[in-house]
Amino acid sequence: MNSYFKITLLLIILSTKTFAQTFEAKIDSLIQTEFNEKNGPGGAFMIAKNGKPIYQKAFGKANLELDVDLRPESVFQIGSMTxxxxxxxxxxxxxxxxxxxNEPISKYIIDYPAGEKITIHHLLTHTSGIKDFTKMKTLREIAQKEMTPKMMVDFFKNEPVDFVPGEKFDYNNSGYVVLGYIIELVSGETYEDFIRKHIFEKVGMSQSYYASDRQVISKRAYGYHKKEHGFVNKTVISFSVPFSSGSLMSSLGDMLKWQNALNNHVLLNAENxxxxxxxxxxxxxxxxxxGYGWHIKDLNGTPSREHGGSVFGFKSMGVYIPSEDIYVVGFSNCDCHSPTQITRDIAAMALKKYKK
Structure with missing residues (x-):
């Protein structure tokens, strides 16, 4: 009986190991359908279950000029995941x-046109109707200028509104720039300092930053575009322009710390x-x-929270499945490669494997 037990146990261990290897191989294969250029920019992906990573891999190069490989610890610009x-x-x-x-934004920005009708809730949910500055032709005039939050708000605040506040949902970067400005006015701190002190440092996100092309950032992934003749370095923009709508940087590991902090109410109580x-x-x-900063969707009928991002040279995507505590994140350091659908597909595969 003792020998039989040992053989049975060995078979179970081998079977589990083979199943895990098969799952990993399937994920690898799925990612490599898009991220398949060994000597080009690539991406990094993570699957976490119950707050711990069960898959972390990187594909391609972090820096083409120096021939440096991407690693799971690489730091990417995350665009609208900001x-x-x-x-x-x-x-x-x-x-x-x-x-x-539920307060009107006129309480904080006194001279904002129709500010008494637009609430902070409208800004958070993309239902404010204010003009999205990324759709304005004059954006190119300020794209490389150093802008204060007030200058950014002044850039679009006098544009005609697209609709009455609350009338429709229309994804809007301007709303989140206004929110960043309100954070500064209310807290007395810069947006960058507020996020660093009250979120990054509190959660232990040591690889997360307000983006900078001047700061020396350890394990930085450099961003690229793809042209007919090959890859080129990303277009230079001033990060003060996307500001609180898209100017943060992070890593896979830090994004997991972020998700765990939200789950464990480190930053907010259960009600909020x-x-x-x-x-x-x-x-x-x-x-x-x-909701507030996340798309509230479902994946094959199972509720999910999702959001992606895109900024010159980078794309990002995150999917969280609350019922199974599954978190999947994908980053790309070329805007020629999108991790959006791949991240959703990986989440669907993980859901199928782990669903109770």
């Missing part, structure tokens, strides 16, 4: 009693966390699928 941090910063200030999301991840309704009563 909006998660801006939204949580607003909710931290609400929890501190320094603002209320619930508000972040709720769906809301338009003036008509129609529900839409965006």
């Amino acid at each position: 909006k998660q941090f801006t939204a949580i910063a607003i909710m931290i200030l609400q929890e501190q009693g320094k603002l209320n999301v 966390t619930k508000k972040v991840f709720s769906k809301y309704k338009l003036n008509s009563g129609e529900e839409f699928t965006y």
Whole structure:
């Protein structure tokens, strides 16, 4: 019986190991359908289950000129995934009693046109109707200028609104720039300092930064575009332009720390966390699928929280499945490669494997 038990146990261990290897191989294969240039820029991906990574790999180069490989610890610009941090910063200030999301923005920015009709909630949920500055032709005139938050808000605030606040959902970068400005006005700190002190340092995100091309950043992944003749370095922009709508940098490991901190109420209590991840309704009563800084969706019928990002030279995507505590993140250091669908596909595969 003792020998039989040992053989059975060995077979179980081998079977489990083979299954794990098969799962890993499938993930590798899926990623390499898009990220298949060994000597070009690539991407980094992570799957976490119950707060711990079960898969972390990088493909391609972090720096083409120096022939440096990407690593799972590489630091990427995360584009619009920045909006998660801006939204949580607003909710931290609400929890501190320094603002209320149902207040009009005119309380903080006195001269904002129609500011008495636009609430912080409208900005958080992309239902404000204000003009998205990324769609303005004059953007090229300021793209490389150092802009203060007030200058950014002044750049678009007098543009005609696209619709009445609350009338529809329309993804909007300007709204999140206004939120960053409000964070500065209410807290008395710069956005960069507020995010660093109240989020990065509190969570232990030592590989996360407000983006800079001048600062020496350890393990930085450099960004690229692909042209007909090959890869070129990313277009230079001033990070003060995307500001609180898209100017943060992070790594896979730090994004997992972020997700775990949200789950464990390190930054917000349960009541305010619930508000972040709720769906809301338009003036008509129609529900839409965006909370505060996250798309509230589902993956094959299972509720999920998702958000991607795109900024010159970089793309990002994150999918979290609350019921199974599965978190999948994908980064790319070339805007020629999108991790969006691949990250969702990986999350679907992980969900299939681990669903209770």
